[in-house]
Amino acid sequence: MVYADIDPVAIAHSRTILAGRENAAIIEGDLREPEKILAHDDTRRLIDFGQPTGLLLVSVLHYVADADDPWSAVATLREALAPGSYLVLCHGTAEGKPAVVQAVGKVFNRSVATQSHARSRAEIMGLFGDFELVEPGLVHIPLWRPDSPVDVPSDPSTFWCLAGVARKP
Numbered sequence: 708m709v710y711a712d713i714d715p716v717a718i719a720h721s722r723t724i725l726a727g728r729e730n731a732a733i734i735e736g737d738l739r740e741p742e743k744i745l746a747h748d749d750t751r752r753l754i755d756f757g758q759p760t761g762l763l764l765v766s767v768l769h770y771v772a773d774a775d776d777p778w779s780a781v782a783t784l785r786e787a788l789a790p791g792s793y794l795v796l797c798h799g800t801a802e803g804k805p806a807v808v809q810a811v812g813k814v815f816n817r818s819v820a821t822q823s824h825a826r827s828r829a830e831i832m833g834l835f836g837d838f839e840l841v842e843p844g845l846v847h848i849p850l851w852r853p854d855s856p857v858d859v860p861s862d863p864s865t866f867w868c869l870a871g872v873a874r875k876p
Contacts, residue, residue, distance in 0.1 A: 708730065708731040708732075709733075709734060709744075709747075709749060709753050710731070710733045710734070711735070711736030711737075711747075712733065713735065713737045718733055721733035730753065731753070732749040732750075732752075734749050738764075738767060738768070738777075738780055739777075741780045741781075741783040742783060745783070745784070756787050756789060757789055758789055759790070759791035759792045759875075760793075761793045761795065762784055762785070762792065762793070762794050762795070764781065764795065764797075765795060765797040765870075766797050766798075766799075766868065768781070768798050769799035769823050769824050769826065770821045770823060770824070771824070772824055777834065778833055778834060781834045781836070782836055785838065785875065789875070790875050790876060792875045793872055793873065793874050794835060794872070794873050794875070795870075795872050796831065796845075796869075796873075797848065797869070797870040798831045799823060799824070799825045799826070799867055799868050800825050800826060800827065800828065800831065800867065801825040802827065802847075802864065803847070803862075803863075803864025803865075809825075825867070828845060828869060831845060831869055831871075832845060837875075838873035838874060838876075839873055839874050839875075839876055840872070841873065841874060844871060845869050845871035846870065846871070847864055847870075848866045848868050849863045849866055850863050
């Protein structure tokens, strides 16, 4: 497992947690520079890109601005994966509650250095490229394979994120 982050505090904590684990590493890496993540010595040591693997981009892409082209960055990472690999995405969306998400986003973005960018279902779908979505598709978080129907709230859109898993053919 390779975890990439740009936050020095997250990197320091992760190094402590992962100390002594030869099968996992934290690297300093910016998702906007996927080539550097893929070329990092620890990435090359731990991940065999000739074999199916999993790429998890969970609650990170909504912090990459459109101007930084998250679609191209994810495409670079997807292309490095072998057939049979999986891509997991969880991304903020305004679907279902656009006015509420916009208002919360304004307040949130005033207090942080890294702005959030809620995207439409179509924009998030574009991040999967030609990977094939597995059931139940791209859905609000509580709808992604709940353990029981009682685990699904009456309004799943209150979770403000869409999640999906897709397989590289």
